Amino acid sequence: MVPDVSFADPDLVSNIKQGDKQAEAALYKKYSDRLYFLALSELHSREDAEDVRAETFTRVLIALREGKLRKPESLSSFMVGIALNVIRESRRQQIGTEPLPDQDLRAASDPSPEKVFLDQEVRQSIRELAKHLKPREQDFLRMYYFEERSNREIALVLGIKEERLRLIKSRTLKKFREIIRNFRAE
Amino acid sequence: MNRSMTHKEIQDHEVIEQYVRHQLSPADRQLFQEHYFGCDECFEQVQLMSRFVAGVRDGSSSGVFAGEQGKSVASTNRLRTWFVPALAMSFLIAAVLLGVWVLSLRRENQRLAQQSSEQREAAERLRSLGAKIRELEASGTESQQEKESLRAEVNRLKEQLAATGQPEVAQRRTPDVNLPAINIYPLGDTQRSTGSGDINRVNLPPAARSFVLILSDSGGTSSNYRVEIADTSGRTLARRAGLKPDKQGEVSVSLDRSQFSKGRYTVKLFAAGKKVSEYVVEIE
Numbered sequence: 001m002v003p004d005v006s007f008a009d010p011d012l013v014s015n016i017k018q019g020d021k022q023a024e025a026a027l028y029k030k031y032s033d034r035l036y037f038l039a040l041s042e043l044h045s046r047e048d049a050e051d052v053r054a055e056t057f058t059r060v061l062i063a064l065r066e067g068k069l070r071k072p073e074s075l076s077s078f079m080v081g082i083a084l085n086v087i088r089e090s091r092r093q094q095i096g097t098e099p100l101p102d103q104d105l106r107a108a109s110d111p112s113p114e115k116v117f118l119d120q121e122v123r124q125s126i127r128e129l130a131k132h133l134k135p136r137e138q139d140f141l142r143m144y145y146f147e148e149r150s151n152r153e154i155a156l157v158l159g160i161k162e163e164r165l166r167l168i169k170s171r172t173l174k175k176f177r178e179i180i181r182n183f184r185a186e
Numbered sequence: 187m188n189r190s191m192t193h194k195e196i197q198d199h200e201v202i203e204q205y206v207r208h209q210l211s212p213a214d215r216q217l218f219q220e221h222y223f224g225c226d227e228c229f230e231q232v233q234l235m236s237r238f239v240a241g242v243r244d245g246s247s248s249g250v251f252a253g254e255q256g257k258s259v260a261s262t263n264r265l266r267t268w269f270v271p272a273l274a275m276s277f278l279i280a281a282v283l284l285g286v287w288v289l290s291l292r293r294e295n296q297r298l299a300q301q302s303s304e305q306r307e308a309a310e311r312l313r314s315l316g317a318k319i320r321e322l323e324a325s326g327t328e329s330q331q332e333k334e335s336l337r338a339e340v341n342r343l344k345e346q347l348a349a350t351g352q353p354e355v356a357q358r359r360t361p362d363v364n365l366p367a368i369n370i371y372p373l374g375d376t377q378r379s380t381g382s383g384d385i386n387r388v389n390l391p392p393a394a395r396s397f398v399l400i401l402s403d404s405g406g407t408s409s410n411y412r413v414e415i416a417d418t419s420g421r422t423l424a425r426r427a428g429l430k431p432d433k434q435g436e437v438s439v440s441l442d443r444s445q446f447s448k449g450r451y452t453v454k455l456f457a458a459g460k461k462v463s464e465y466v467v468e469i470e
Contacts, residue, residue, distance in 0.1 A: 009224075034223050037233060041206075076223035080216060114206075114240035126241035130250045139253035145207075145239055146246030176238050 013072035016064040024061055031076075032057075035083055042087050044116050052090060056083040125180040132175055136160070140168050191221045196228060206235045308343045315340055320440055366390055367398040367438070370453065372405075372463035385450070387468045394443055401437045401455055401465060408457035413439050416452050423451070 007015070007026055015023035035056055039049035059082050063069060069078055130138060136158055143149045143157070144165070155162045196202060196218065204210045205218050222229040245251050315336060370386035390397055401413070411431065415424040423445050429437045437455065446469055453465040 031223065034229060037229070037236075038219055038223075041236065077220045080220045080223055084216065084219075114236065114243060117236040117240040118244055122237045122241040123244065126245045127250055129241075130245060133251075135252075135254040137253075138251040141242050142246040142251040142253060145242040146251075173235070173238055176241070177234055180234075180237070 009075035010072035013064055013069055013075055016061065017067050019065070027061075027064075028057060031079055035079065038080065038083055039087060040116055042084075043090065044114075046116060048090060049116075052083060052086050055086045059086070121180065121183050125176060125183055128179045129172065129176050133172065137168050137172060140165060141172060144169070189217075191217050193221075193225065193228065196221065202228065202232050202235050203239075205232060206239050304346070308346050312340065312343045315343070366394050367400055369400045369402045369436075370465045370467055371402055372455075372465050385466050385468045387470055389470045390443060396440055396442050398438050398440050399453060399465075399467065401439070401453065401463070402434075404431075404435065404437060404455050404463045406431070406435070406437075406455065406457045406462040408462070410457065411437050411462070412456040413437065414454045414456070415439075415441070415446075416454075418450050418452075 007023065012023050012027050012030075016027065032053065035053045036049050039052035039056075040046065043049055043052065056079065060079055063078075063082075069075065133141070139158060140154060143154045144151075149157075151162045151165050155165060191201065191214075201210065201214070201218055205215060210218065218228075222232055242251065318336065366388075368386070368388050370388075373384040388397070388399075404411075409430060411429045413424075413426045413429060414422055416422045424439075424441055426439045429439060431437050439453075448469050451467045451469065453467055455462045455464070
């Protein structure tokens with residue numbers, strides 16, 4: 001049974017150095033989702049993200065057990081650094097070329113990288129969201145996120161001020177959050 | 187961006203959205219990743235934003251977010267592709283047409299200026315011809331050939347002026363070449379142009395502005411005559427001096443019709459100060 005541990009990073013580092021397995025489990029629980037999300041947003045592949053997560057945790061635990069982290073308060077930065085290294089190595093292995101610069105970490109070859117975040121719940125929420133939007137608001141979302149037009153151009157086409165576009169964006173996102181929470185509640 | 191991102195910076199600069207849309211620099215991207223590793227709120231928001239953006243893009247491609255512009259965006263883009271070039275072309279055509287119009291106006295001005303100059307020359311020539319004709323008729327030395335030549339030139343000038351749209355000018359400035367010329371005979375002479383007795387009856391056309399009296403059978407042998415014309419009250423209406431007789435010894439005098447209304451007049455011919463003959467004329 002894993003205790004509900006919410007140690008602060010310095011405590012986790014210290015305990016893992018001392019061989020505390022519960023601290024290691026707590027570390028995994030604390031950062032697993034974040035590591036997976038980071039890898040997913042970089043590689044756009046669930047399988048690859050799983051691999052990166054596993055490899056990253058392995059390396060982090062080894063380093064913590066050996067007391068290699070001098071600043072325990074920088075644990076999150078340390079983990080992100082290792083994860084990004086693992087991601088670069090992973091892409092290097094996939095492409096088989098020289099190490100890529102940081103800018104090319106994302107899977108540029110994938111035509112729809114965001115689909116990894118698309119599931120049935122999202123699709124249903126989006127359809128529900130569209131019902132609550134005015135035609136002009138729908139136009140804005142399509143032109144901004146899909147056609148990737150500038151605010152200025154969208155304001156010109158829709159005949160509204162640029163300041164109003166920000167309001168539309170925040171309102172639609174807020175509505176989407178409400179809808180998707182209701183789906184989960186159901 | 188700073189070495190570590192603050193929550194406020196992330197909110198103010200819309201970092202979450204930029205992260206999801208891959209619009210951050212690699213350094214800022216890593217900074218934000220390090221931030222949401224330790225910030226539950228930002229981690230929740232970035233997950234939500236990732237799903238939201240993915241959903242909107244999927245919905246846009248499948249037509250969920252058609253909106254008002256969804257159907258007309260394509261037409262708007264088509265409009266943009268042809269409207270601006272069409273507008274530019276129309277301005278260009280208008281500029282070209284304006285230039286052509288200005289050029290045509292200049293040419294017209296030049297033509298009108300030249301025409302005006304030609305008219306002035308023609309009118310001046312008519313004036314001089316008219317003066318010459320009157321001089322010749324007064325002297326009585328003009329020949330028939332000379333008359334016809336002058337008449338032909340006057341007619342040509344009249345036609346020229348009329349063609350330039352100034353018939354009134356041509357009319358005004360043309361001397362009355364085909365003017366009535368009437369032989370009159372002195373008192374006591376048996377011959378008459380018209381009428382009977384000593385009275386010479388003269389019937390002038392209504393349009394005649396002037397007329398010529400040819401004093402025949404004067405009996406004079408001088409080379410230089412003077413004529414005086416008076417009405418019935420004895421008032422002298424016209425005088426002419428330095429008149430030369432023609433080969434027939436006749437003296438011609440050109441008179442302005444406006445000075446002689448219907449009525450009787452006395453024409454006296456003088457040579458060297460003495461009356462040579464006297465005529466009576468009845469203008470009818």
